[in-house]
Amino acid sequence: MGNSSSMLTQYDIEEVQEHCNHTFTQQEIVSLYQRFCQLDRNGCGFISADEFLSVPEFAVNPLSQRLLKMLYGLNFKEFVAFLSAFSPRATVENKIEFIFKVYDTDCNGKVSFNDMLDVLRDLTGQFISEQQREQVLTEVLEEAGYQKDSSLVLSDFKKILGNSGLKMEAEVHLD
Known part of the structure:
Protein backbone atom coordinates (compact mmCIF):
# COMPACT_ATOMS: atom_id res chain seq x y z
CA MET A 1 0.00 0.00 0.00
CA SER A 87 -17.36 12.73 3.70
CA PRO A 88 -21.11 13.08 4.17
CA ARG A 89 -20.77 10.19 6.64
CA ALA A 90 -18.29 12.07 8.85
CA THR A 91 -19.70 13.19 12.16
CA VAL A 92 -20.03 16.86 13.06
CA GLU A 93 -17.39 16.20 15.72
CA ASN A 94 -14.95 14.89 13.08
CA LYS A 95 -15.57 17.97 10.94
CA ILE A 96 -15.01 20.30 13.88
CA GLU A 97 -11.77 18.49 14.75
CA PHE A 98 -10.61 19.00 11.16
CA ILE A 99 -11.49 22.70 11.23
CA PHE A 100 -9.62 23.06 14.51
CA LYS A 101 -6.50 21.56 12.90
CA VAL A 102 -6.78 24.05 10.03
CA TYR A 103 -6.73 26.91 12.54
CA ASP A 104 -4.09 25.38 14.85
CA THR A 105 -1.16 25.76 12.47
CA ASP A 106 1.50 25.51 15.16
CA CYS A 107 -0.09 22.29 16.50
CA ASN A 108 0.00 23.49 20.11
CA GLY A 109 -3.60 22.44 20.78
CA LYS A 110 -4.78 26.06 21.04
CA VAL A 111 -6.21 28.58 18.62
CA SER A 112 -5.57 32.24 19.36
CA PHE A 113 -7.31 35.34 18.09
CA ASN A 114 -4.42 35.85 15.67
CA ASP A 115 -4.74 32.26 14.37
CA MET A 116 -8.41 32.89 13.63
CA LEU A 117 -7.62 36.28 12.13
CA ASP A 118 -5.04 34.67 9.81
CA VAL A 119 -7.64 32.20 8.50
CA LEU A 120 -10.20 34.95 8.09
CA ARG A 121 -7.59 36.99 6.19
CA ASP A 122 -6.92 34.00 3.90
CA LEU A 123 -10.64 33.56 3.27
CA THR A 124 -11.58 37.19 2.70
CA GLY A 125 -8.49 38.54 0.95
CA GLN A 126 -8.95 42.18 0.00
CA PHE A 127 -12.75 42.07 0.23
CA ILE A 128 -12.86 43.47 3.75
CA SER A 129 -10.46 45.60 5.73
CA GLU A 130 -8.28 44.37 8.58
CA GLN A 131 -10.34 46.48 10.98
CA GLN A 132 -13.57 44.86 9.74
CA ARG A 133 -12.06 41.38 10.14
CA GLU A 134 -11.00 42.13 13.71
CA GLN A 135 -14.42 43.58 14.53
CA VAL A 136 -16.31 40.60 13.13
CA LEU A 137 -14.08 38.10 14.88
CA THR A 138 -14.28 39.98 18.19
CA GLU A 139 -18.08 40.04 17.98
CA VAL A 140 -18.28 36.32 17.16
CA LEU A 141 -16.02 35.44 20.08
CA GLU A 142 -17.92 37.68 22.50
CA GLU A 143 -21.25 36.26 21.36
CA ALA A 144 -19.88 32.79 22.15
CA GLY A 145 -18.69 33.95 25.59
CA TYR A 146 -14.99 34.40 24.83
CA GLN A 147 -12.70 37.40 24.77
CA LYS A 148 -10.20 38.56 22.17
CA ASP A 149 -7.32 37.31 24.34
CA SER A 150 -8.86 33.84 24.79
CA SER A 151 -7.03 30.82 23.47
CA LEU A 152 -9.51 28.22 22.34
CA VAL A 153 -8.90 24.51 22.79
CA LEU A 154 -10.71 21.79 20.86
CA SER A 155 -13.53 21.53 23.42
CA ASP A 156 -14.18 25.28 23.00
CA PHE A 157 -14.36 24.84 19.23
CA LYS A 158 -16.79 21.94 19.65
CA LYS A 159 -18.92 24.05 21.96
CA ILE A 160 -18.98 27.04 19.63
CA LEU A 161 -19.46 25.21 16.33
CA GLY A 162 -21.56 22.35 17.71
CA ASN A 163 -24.05 24.77 19.23
CA SER A 164 -24.11 27.13 16.29
CA GLY A 165 -26.43 25.00 14.21
CA LEU A 166 -24.02 25.27 11.30
CA LYS A 167 -24.41 22.60 8.69
CA MET A 168 -20.86 21.73 7.70
CA GLU A 169 -20.73 19.80 4.47
CA ALA A 170 -18.26 19.47 1.67
CA GLU A 171 -17.88 16.87 -1.00
CA VAL A 172 -14.96 14.74 -2.02
CA HIS A 173 -15.03 14.32 -5.78
CA LEU A 174 -13.60 10.99 -6.83
CA ASP A 175 -13.42 11.74 -10.55
Missing part, protein backbone atom coordinates in the same frame (compact mmCIF):
# COMPACT_ATOMS: atom_id res chain seq x y z
CA GLY A 2 2.97 2.34 0.56
CA ASN A 3 4.02 2.09 -3.08
CA SER A 4 1.48 3.65 -5.39
CA SER A 5 2.17 1.13 -8.13
CA SER A 6 0.89 -1.76 -6.02
CA MET A 7 -2.73 -2.81 -5.89
CA LEU A 8 -4.91 -2.61 -2.82
CA THR A 9 -5.79 -5.91 -1.23
CA GLN A 10 -9.05 -6.55 0.58
CA TYR A 11 -7.06 -6.37 3.82
CA ASP A 12 -5.64 -2.95 2.82
CA ILE A 13 -9.11 -1.64 2.02
CA GLU A 14 -10.51 -2.84 5.35
CA GLU A 15 -7.52 -1.39 7.20
CA VAL A 16 -8.05 2.00 5.54
CA GLN A 17 -11.77 1.83 6.30
CA GLU A 18 -11.01 1.18 9.95
CA HIS A 19 -8.44 4.01 10.03
CA CYS A 20 -10.99 6.52 8.70
CA ASN A 21 -13.86 5.28 10.91
CA HIS A 22 -15.76 3.83 7.94
CA THR A 23 -16.53 7.22 6.43
CA PHE A 24 -15.84 5.78 2.98
CA THR A 25 -17.19 2.63 1.35
CA GLN A 26 -14.80 0.06 -0.06
CA GLN A 27 -15.53 1.28 -3.60
CA GLU A 28 -14.84 4.89 -2.57
CA ILE A 29 -11.50 3.82 -1.08
CA VAL A 30 -10.59 2.09 -4.34
CA SER A 31 -11.53 5.28 -6.24
CA LEU A 32 -9.50 7.40 -3.82
CA TYR A 33 -6.55 5.04 -4.29
CA GLN A 34 -6.76 5.42 -8.06
CA ARG A 35 -6.81 9.20 -7.67
CA PHE A 36 -3.93 9.06 -5.18
CA CYS A 37 -1.88 7.04 -7.68
CA GLN A 38 -2.65 9.55 -10.45
CA LEU A 39 -1.46 12.41 -8.25
CA ASP A 40 1.64 10.53 -7.04
CA ARG A 41 3.40 10.97 -10.38
CA ASN A 42 6.82 9.93 -9.08
CA GLY A 43 5.40 6.77 -7.46
CA CYS A 44 6.98 7.36 -4.03
CA GLY A 45 3.80 6.65 -2.03
CA PHE A 46 3.35 10.29 -0.99
CA ILE A 47 1.92 13.29 -2.80
CA SER A 48 4.18 16.33 -2.98
CA ALA A 49 3.02 19.93 -2.66
CA ASP A 50 3.47 20.41 -6.42
CA GLU A 51 1.37 17.32 -7.11
CA PHE A 52 -1.42 18.59 -4.83
CA LEU A 53 -1.27 22.01 -6.44
CA SER A 54 -1.80 20.35 -9.83
CA VAL A 55 -5.44 19.83 -8.78
CA PRO A 56 -7.13 23.06 -9.90
CA GLU A 57 -9.77 23.03 -7.14
CA PHE A 58 -7.05 22.67 -4.53
CA ALA A 59 -4.74 25.26 -6.06
CA VAL A 60 -7.40 27.99 -6.01
CA ASN A 61 -8.59 27.22 -2.47
CA PRO A 62 -7.75 30.20 -0.26
CA LEU A 63 -6.65 27.79 2.47
CA SER A 64 -4.49 25.63 0.20
CA GLN A 65 -1.23 26.61 1.89
CA ARG A 66 -2.63 25.70 5.31
CA LEU A 67 -3.96 22.42 3.96
CA LEU A 68 -0.61 21.63 2.34
CA LYS A 69 1.03 21.81 5.77
CA MET A 70 -1.50 19.24 7.01
CA LEU A 71 -1.01 17.02 3.96
CA TYR A 72 2.79 17.05 3.86
CA GLY A 73 4.22 13.54 4.08
CA LEU A 74 0.92 11.66 4.21
CA ASN A 75 0.76 8.14 2.83
CA PHE A 76 -2.44 6.79 1.29
CA LYS A 77 -4.02 5.66 4.56
CA GLU A 78 -3.36 9.06 6.17
CA PHE A 79 -4.55 10.80 3.00
CA VAL A 80 -7.91 9.00 3.24
CA ALA A 81 -8.17 9.85 6.94
CA PHE A 82 -7.53 13.51 6.03
CA LEU A 83 -10.28 13.41 3.39
CA SER A 84 -12.73 11.68 5.72
CA ALA A 85 -13.69 15.05 7.23
CA PHE A 86 -15.24 15.88 3.85
Whole structure:
Protein backbone atom coordinates (compact mmCIF):
# COMPACT_ATOMS: atom_id res chain seq x y z
CA MET A 1 0.00 0.00 0.00
CA GLY A 2 2.97 2.34 0.56
CA ASN A 3 4.02 2.09 -3.08
CA SER A 4 1.48 3.65 -5.39
CA SER A 5 2.17 1.13 -8.13
CA SER A 6 0.89 -1.76 -6.02
CA MET A 7 -2.73 -2.81 -5.89
CA LEU A 8 -4.91 -2.61 -2.82
CA THR A 9 -5.79 -5.91 -1.23
CA GLN A 10 -9.05 -6.55 0.58
CA TYR A 11 -7.06 -6.37 3.82
CA ASP A 12 -5.64 -2.95 2.82
CA ILE A 13 -9.11 -1.64 2.02
CA GLU A 14 -10.51 -2.84 5.35
CA GLU A 15 -7.52 -1.39 7.20
CA VAL A 16 -8.05 2.00 5.54
CA GLN A 17 -11.77 1.83 6.30
CA GLU A 18 -11.01 1.18 9.95
CA HIS A 19 -8.44 4.01 10.03
CA CYS A 20 -10.99 6.52 8.70
CA ASN A 21 -13.86 5.28 10.91
CA HIS A 22 -15.76 3.83 7.94
CA THR A 23 -16.53 7.22 6.43
CA PHE A 24 -15.84 5.78 2.98
CA THR A 25 -17.19 2.63 1.35
CA GLN A 26 -14.80 0.06 -0.06
CA GLN A 27 -15.53 1.28 -3.60
CA GLU A 28 -14.84 4.89 -2.57
CA ILE A 29 -11.50 3.82 -1.08
CA VAL A 30 -10.59 2.09 -4.34
CA SER A 31 -11.53 5.28 -6.24
CA LEU A 32 -9.50 7.40 -3.82
CA TYR A 33 -6.55 5.04 -4.29
CA GLN A 34 -6.76 5.42 -8.06
CA ARG A 35 -6.81 9.20 -7.67
CA PHE A 36 -3.93 9.06 -5.18
CA CYS A 37 -1.88 7.04 -7.68
CA GLN A 38 -2.65 9.55 -10.45
CA LEU A 39 -1.46 12.41 -8.25
CA ASP A 40 1.64 10.53 -7.04
CA ARG A 41 3.40 10.97 -10.38
CA ASN A 42 6.82 9.93 -9.08
CA GLY A 43 5.40 6.77 -7.46
CA CYS A 44 6.98 7.36 -4.03
CA GLY A 45 3.80 6.65 -2.03
CA PHE A 46 3.35 10.29 -0.99
CA ILE A 47 1.92 13.29 -2.80
CA SER A 48 4.18 16.33 -2.98
CA ALA A 49 3.02 19.93 -2.66
CA ASP A 50 3.47 20.41 -6.42
CA GLU A 51 1.37 17.32 -7.11
CA PHE A 52 -1.42 18.59 -4.83
CA LEU A 53 -1.27 22.01 -6.44
CA SER A 54 -1.80 20.35 -9.83
CA VAL A 55 -5.44 19.83 -8.78
CA PRO A 56 -7.13 23.06 -9.90
CA GLU A 57 -9.77 23.03 -7.14
CA PHE A 58 -7.05 22.67 -4.53
CA ALA A 59 -4.74 25.26 -6.06
CA VAL A 60 -7.40 27.99 -6.01
CA ASN A 61 -8.59 27.22 -2.47
CA PRO A 62 -7.75 30.20 -0.26
CA LEU A 63 -6.65 27.79 2.47
CA SER A 64 -4.49 25.63 0.20
CA GLN A 65 -1.23 26.61 1.89
CA ARG A 66 -2.63 25.70 5.31
CA LEU A 67 -3.96 22.42 3.96
CA LEU A 68 -0.61 21.63 2.34
CA LYS A 69 1.03 21.81 5.77
CA MET A 70 -1.50 19.24 7.01
CA LEU A 71 -1.01 17.02 3.96
CA TYR A 72 2.79 17.05 3.86
CA GLY A 73 4.22 13.54 4.08
CA LEU A 74 0.92 11.66 4.21
CA ASN A 75 0.76 8.14 2.83
CA PHE A 76 -2.44 6.79 1.29
CA LYS A 77 -4.02 5.66 4.56
CA GLU A 78 -3.36 9.06 6.17
CA PHE A 79 -4.55 10.80 3.00
CA VAL A 80 -7.91 9.00 3.24
CA ALA A 81 -8.17 9.85 6.94
CA PHE A 82 -7.53 13.51 6.03
CA LEU A 83 -10.28 13.41 3.39
CA SER A 84 -12.73 11.68 5.72
CA ALA A 85 -13.69 15.05 7.23
CA PHE A 86 -15.24 15.88 3.85
CA SER A 87 -17.36 12.73 3.70
CA PRO A 88 -21.11 13.08 4.17
CA ARG A 89 -20.77 10.19 6.64
CA ALA A 90 -18.29 12.07 8.85
CA THR A 91 -19.70 13.19 12.16
CA VAL A 92 -20.03 16.86 13.06
CA GLU A 93 -17.39 16.20 15.72
CA ASN A 94 -14.95 14.89 13.08
CA LYS A 95 -15.57 17.97 10.94
CA ILE A 96 -15.01 20.30 13.88
CA GLU A 97 -11.77 18.49 14.75
CA PHE A 98 -10.61 19.00 11.16
CA ILE A 99 -11.49 22.70 11.23
CA PHE A 100 -9.62 23.06 14.51
CA LYS A 101 -6.50 21.56 12.90
CA VAL A 102 -6.78 24.05 10.03
CA TYR A 103 -6.73 26.91 12.54
CA ASP A 104 -4.09 25.38 14.85
CA THR A 105 -1.16 25.76 12.47
CA ASP A 106 1.50 25.51 15.16
CA CYS A 107 -0.09 22.29 16.50
CA ASN A 108 0.00 23.49 20.11
CA GLY A 109 -3.60 22.44 20.78
CA LYS A 110 -4.78 26.06 21.04
CA VAL A 111 -6.21 28.58 18.62
CA SER A 112 -5.57 32.24 19.36
CA PHE A 113 -7.31 35.34 18.09
CA ASN A 114 -4.42 35.85 15.67
CA ASP A 115 -4.74 32.26 14.37
CA MET A 116 -8.41 32.89 13.63
CA LEU A 117 -7.62 36.28 12.13
CA ASP A 118 -5.04 34.67 9.81
CA VAL A 119 -7.64 32.20 8.50
CA LEU A 120 -10.20 34.95 8.09
CA ARG A 121 -7.59 36.99 6.19
CA ASP A 122 -6.92 34.00 3.90
CA LEU A 123 -10.64 33.56 3.27
CA THR A 124 -11.58 37.19 2.70
CA GLY A 125 -8.49 38.54 0.95
CA GLN A 126 -8.95 42.18 0.00
CA PHE A 127 -12.75 42.07 0.23
CA ILE A 128 -12.86 43.47 3.75
CA SER A 129 -10.46 45.60 5.73
CA GLU A 130 -8.28 44.37 8.58
CA GLN A 131 -10.34 46.48 10.98
CA GLN A 132 -13.57 44.86 9.74
CA ARG A 133 -12.06 41.38 10.14
CA GLU A 134 -11.00 42.13 13.71
CA GLN A 135 -14.42 43.58 14.53
CA VAL A 136 -16.31 40.60 13.13
CA LEU A 137 -14.08 38.10 14.88
CA THR A 138 -14.28 39.98 18.19
CA GLU A 139 -18.08 40.04 17.98
CA VAL A 140 -18.28 36.32 17.16
CA LEU A 141 -16.02 35.44 20.08
CA GLU A 142 -17.92 37.68 22.50
CA GLU A 143 -21.25 36.26 21.36
CA ALA A 144 -19.88 32.79 22.15
CA GLY A 145 -18.69 33.95 25.59
CA TYR A 146 -14.99 34.40 24.83
CA GLN A 147 -12.70 37.40 24.77
CA LYS A 148 -10.20 38.56 22.17
CA ASP A 149 -7.32 37.31 24.34
CA SER A 150 -8.86 33.84 24.79
CA SER A 151 -7.03 30.82 23.47
CA LEU A 152 -9.51 28.22 22.34
CA VAL A 153 -8.90 24.51 22.79
CA LEU A 154 -10.71 21.79 20.86
CA SER A 155 -13.53 21.53 23.42
CA ASP A 156 -14.18 25.28 23.00
CA PHE A 157 -14.36 24.84 19.23
CA LYS A 158 -16.79 21.94 19.65
CA LYS A 159 -18.92 24.05 21.96
CA ILE A 160 -18.98 27.04 19.63
CA LEU A 161 -19.46 25.21 16.33
CA GLY A 162 -21.56 22.35 17.71
CA ASN A 163 -24.05 24.77 19.23
CA SER A 164 -24.11 27.13 16.29
CA GLY A 165 -26.43 25.00 14.21
CA LEU A 166 -24.02 25.27 11.30
CA LYS A 167 -24.41 22.60 8.69
CA MET A 168 -20.86 21.73 7.70
CA GLU A 169 -20.73 19.80 4.47
CA ALA A 170 -18.26 19.47 1.67
CA GLU A 171 -17.88 16.87 -1.00
CA VAL A 172 -14.96 14.74 -2.02
CA HIS A 173 -15.03 14.32 -5.78
CA LEU A 174 -13.60 10.99 -6.83
CA ASP A 175 -13.42 11.74 -10.55
